[in-house]
Amino acid sequence: MLIKNCQPCDPNFKGDKKAELCDIRIDNGIISAIEKCGKLVIKDSETVFDGENLWLLPGFIDLHTHLRDLGQSAKEDVATGTLAAASGGYTTVVAMANTVPPIDNAAIFTKLLQIIKEKALIEVLPIACVTQNMAGSELTEMAILSQLGAVAFSDDGLPLSNLAVMRRALEQSKALGSLIVSHPEDKDLSGAGTMNESVYATAKGLAGVTTASEAACIAREIEVVRVTGAALHFAHVSASASIKLIERAKADGLPVTCDTTPHHLTLTDSEIPGYDANFKMNPPLRSKHDQDALVQALKSGVIDAIATDHAPHTMAEKEKGFNGAPCGVIGLETAFALCLERLAGESLPATERLSLLEVVRKFTTAPARILGITEPNLKVGAAANLSLFDPADHWCYNARKATSKSENSPFNGRMIKGRTVLTLWGGKVAYQHEPATSRWLAIEGLALK
Amino acid sequence: MLTKNNSPVSKLVETLDGLAEAQAWRERRHLLDTRPLSLDEITVCLALANYYKHNQFHKKPPQTILSATTVATLFYENSTRTRTSFDLAARKLGATVVNLDVNTSSAAKGESLEDTALNLWAMGVNAIVMRHSQSGAPVDLASAVGDKIHVINAGDGWHAHPSQGLLDLYTILESLGELPSFAASGSSGKIEKRLCENTLKGKKIAIVGDITHSRVARSNLWLLKKLGAEVHMAGPPALVPETFADPEMGAVVHHRLEAAIKNANFIICLRLQLERQAQGLIAGLDEYRKQYRLDHDRIRLAASSVRILHPGPINRGVEITDALAEDPIISCILTQVENGILSRMAVLTLLLNHQNSYQLNLPNLTQAAL
Numbered sequence: 128m129l130i131k132n133c134q135p136c137d138p139n140f141k142g143d144k145k146a147e148l149c150d151i152r153i154d155n156g157i158i159s160a161i162e163k164c165g166k167l168v169i170k171d172s173e174t175v176f177d178g179e180n181l182w183l184l185p186g187f188i189d190l191h192t193h194l195r196d197l198g199q200s201a202k203e204d205v206a207t208g209t210l211a212a213a214s215g216g217y218t219t220v221v222a223m224a225n226t227v228p229p230i231d232n233a234a235i236f237t238k239l240l241q242i243i244k245e246k247a248l249i250e251v252l253p254i255a256c257v258t259q260n261m262a263g264s265e266l267t268e269m270a271i272l273s274q275l276g277a278v279a280f281s282d283d284g285l286p287l288s289n290l291a292v293m294r295r296a297l298e299q300s301k302a303l304g305s306l307i308v309s310h311p312e313d314k315d316l317s318g319a320g321t322m323n324e325s326v327y328a329t330a331k332g333l334a335g336v337t338t339a340s341e342a343a344c345i346a347r348e349i350e351v352v353r354v355t356g357a358a359l360h361f362a363h364v365s366a367s368a369s370i371k372l373i374e375r376a377k378a379d380g381l382p383v384t385c386d387t388t389p390h391h392l393t394l395t396d397s398e399i400p401g402y403d404a405n406f407k408m409n410p411p412l413r414s415k416h417d418q419d420a421l422v423q424a425l426k427s428g429v430i431d432a433i434a435t436d437h438a439p440h441t442m443a444e445k446e447k448g449f450n451g452a453p454c455g456v457i458g459l460e461t462a463f464a465l466c467l468e469r470l471a472g473e474s475l476p477a478t479e480r481l482s483l484l485e486v487v488r489k490f491t492t493a494p495a496r497i498l499g500i501t502e503p504n505l506k507v508g509a510a511a512n513l514s515l516f517d518p519a520d521h522w523c524y525n526a527r528k529a530t531s532k533s534e535n536s537p538f539n540g541r542m543i544k545g546r547t548v549l550t551l552w553g554g555k556v557a558y559q560h561e562p563a564t565s566r567w568l569a570i571e572g573l574a575l576k
Numbered sequence: 577m578l579t580k581n582n583s584p585v586s587k588l589v590e591t592l593d594g595l596a597e598a599q600a601w602r603e604r605r606h607l608l609d610t611r612p613l614s615l616d617e618i619t620v621c622l623a624l625a626n627y628y629k630h631n632q633f634h635k636k637p638p639q640t641i642l643s644a645t646t647v648a649t650l651f652y653e654n655s656t657r658t659r660t661s662f663d664l665a666a667r668k669l670g671a672t673v674v675n676l677d678v679n680t681s682s683a684a685k686g687e688s689l690e691d692t693a694l695n696l697w698a699m700g701v702n703a704i705v706m707r708h709s710q711s712g713a714p715v716d717l718a719s720a721v722g723d724k725i726h727v728i729n730a731g732d733g734w735h736a737h738p739s740q741g742l743l744d745l746y747t748i749l750e751s752l753g754e755l756p757s758f759a760a761s762g763s764s765g766k767i768e769k770r771l772c773e774n775t776l777k778g779k780k781i782a783i784v785g786d787i788t789h790s791r792v793a794r795s796n797l798w799l800l801k802k803l804g805a806e807v808h809m810a811g812p813p814a815l816v817p818e819t820f821a822d823p824e825m826g827a828v829v830h831h832r833l834e835a836a837i838k839n840a841n842f843i844i845c846l847r848l849q850l851e852r853q854a855q856g857l858i859a860g861l862d863e864y865r866k867q868y869r870l871d872h873d874r875i876r877l878a879a880s881s882v883r884i885l886h887p888g889p890i891n892r893g894v895e896i897t898d899a900l901a902e903d904p905i906i907s908c909i910l911t912q913v914e915n916g917i918l919s920r921m922a923v924l925t926l927l928l929n930h931q932n933s934y935q936l937n938l939p940n941l942t943q944a945a946l
Contacts, residue, residue: 324819325819326819326822326824326825327824328819329794329817329819329820329822329825330611330794330824330825331711331712331735332711332712332732332733332734332735332736332791332794333711333712333733333734333735334734335819401712401715401716401719402711402712402715402716446688446716448710448712448713448716449710449711449712450710450711450712450733451710
């Protein structure tokens with residue numbers, strides 16, 4: 128396959144100027160050539176895609192996806208979840224382990240691998256639970272799970288409240304060369320809270336979640352990292368106070384990393400319309416002050432990556448009122464375009480803005496580094512996990528008509544700048560945006576134009 | 577005889593149709609919260625309640641103003657006062673009232689609120705007066721089926737209790753002689769005395785007790801601030817969050833009773849839910865009594881003309897002493913209950929009157945034809 132005339136966005140590109148337009152050839156799922164535009168001659172029986180005015184991006188990696196399936200396939204399954212990911216330019220997702228049943232033993236892990244093999248459109252890297260039944264006391268057989276392919280360990284929404292268990296888990300994961308992913312939250316401090324503790328919660332008559340709930344947990348766990356030296360990743364960091372703690376831990380040389388989400392970067396607690404549960408997630412949307420701190424921390428590198436925490440729920444579940452509805456929103460489809468506009472767009476002063484490639488790194492090389500997997504790049508010999516992105520497309524996101532099985536997005540109806548038009552995983556089409564079909568110039572040598 | 581009784585009020589209500597202030601209520605369709613109410617809307621509501629009280633309509637045989645209207649009360653949380661008050665208010669206006677017992681109705685079988693409302697609508701119910709333990713439940717219901725049925729919030733979680741806010745405001749303004757009113761002719765429907773942003777300027781109003789969990793405190797606050805009052809709040813830290821002092825809410829927050837009630841013109845005393853102790857939000861009832869219970873001795877700090885309000889039900893001896901709750905001059909508690917019916921009659925009239933304005937005229941047409 129040959130993709131002609133596209134703008135490469137290589138996270139490893141060092142120059143100040145824009146890279147030159149290129150043609151890229153894919154053979155057997157591998158990038159076999161990448162040259163200046165017009166240099167590659169179309170071969171007989173080659174499939175050709177017109178990449179004019181499109182950006183060529185390495186496939187994104189999502190550190191935090193809830194693919195559901197198993198007992199919760201009404202919300203999402205591996206097929207729809209990976210399609211949603213591909214439609215947002217992702218070619219790898221890390222699947223969270225808090226499914227029903229949870230991924231806490233070798234048998235269920237093996238079953239999950241089988242489902243992934245049958246249904247996944249892109250790479251799925253499963254996480255396994257830290258503790259059995261996510262009960263927070265007895266560790267899972269981490270060594271066996273790691274050998275089977277668990278990319279990391281996490282009980283996600285049920286944080287380990289017992290630090291002795293956390294210590295044992297960190298020691299074991301260090302011995303395995305693996306990683307623990309922490310959902311930093313002190314459940315007692317969160318209490319019955321459903322949105323950020325603020326005047327907006329007070330006015331709506333909703334119980335608040337203090338930022339201390341997140342920061343206090345991070346502070347405790349950093350000290351366990353200090354004594355174990357084991358890698359710990361903090362998921363979906365939302366508060367300014369948390370950033371300060373992680374910044375200091377990193378300055379101390381501790382192996383901690385963190386991510387934040389597109390919704391925490393683009394929405395605040397003041398923007399929740401009425402009691403719309405599509406704006407309910409954990410951690411909750413925070414204040415503008417917190418959001419500004421997240422943006423700065425992305426720029427400075429304190430926040431390593433952006434992860435979606437894509438959390439599908441059915442309409443029926445989300446219509447149970449703000450208190451009654453489950454936490455979580457979908458995000459794979461909209462993540463990159465929203466973050467690009469927020470972080471590299473003109474709403475930020477030039478000095479605070481991220482460059483296009485800085486944003487791309489938060490979706491590609493940074494998550495790869497955290498997971499210890501091959502860093503995506505656009506070089507000859509790399510896997511052809513790629514997407515083509517149309518930066519000029521201005522479109523209205525309709526969650527109902529989109530690719531995920533669920534539609535619980537706070538961005539439904541929002542005008543979005545830029546969209547993924549084609550995603551390739553291992554050189555094969557995982558997703559293509561309907562209008563992009565006209566860009567196929569030839570299929571296996573048969574000229575279409 | 578009944579027709580004669582009804583004629584002046586019917587006339588007033590008919591002329592309401594032409595009033596911009598009443599038009600705003602019709603466009604609103606629902607009463608969900610006091611926050612979005614304009615000064616004009618509050619004015620016309622309280623003027624109408626004033627008119628009803630002046631004519632003692634709550635003590636007379638039912639009127640025919642809402643005779644073609646059916647109102648359902650749907651209470652997912654216990655209530656005696658509010659439910660009875662709405663029930664009587666609707667009946668005194670001539671409406672048909674159905675009281676749904678939620679424990680034995682389909683809600684107990686898991687029917688959604690929206691489906692319940694649609695079924696009621698299909699049966700000809702025009703308005704739902706609902707109470708729910710979840711903040712926002714009536715807001716969600718109004719956005720789902722609000723084009724078909726009027727939703728009147730009779731209290732949702734910690735969020736709002738707008739009819740209580742209006743009746744408390746009525747009681748305060750009545751005590752100050754500042755109630756809005758229609759022109760003396762009574763039936764002309766012209767508002768003579770209006771509320772403005774300075775109506776309560778210089779008045780200090782203290783709200784004491786469990787503010788965190790109080791929909792009454794919130795609904796009072798929005799109205800009182802709108803009329804220029806200075807609102808102070810007092811209670812233990814866990815029950816009076818600092819967020820109430822944010823400019824967005826505009827109250828002055830205290831954790832000592834004395835500072836809040838000093839020179840206060842009105843004190844609104846809230847019920848202390850006894851389970852707050854088990855939740856660890858207060859150390860104990862004795863400590864609460866010692867710090868926050870209102871009695872004759874303590875309120876000497878307040879203005880000499882101070883009046884006490886309480887939305888009920890009272891925990892006698894906990895948040896207020898028997899003697900103070902029963903003080904015939906200082907306590908407005910039973911006046912509030914009476915004003916509750918009148919305020920709710922006004923709300924129901926303003927929201928539902930247009931439903932059957934053409935039906936209202938029917939008897940006259942028939943008579944003319946005869």
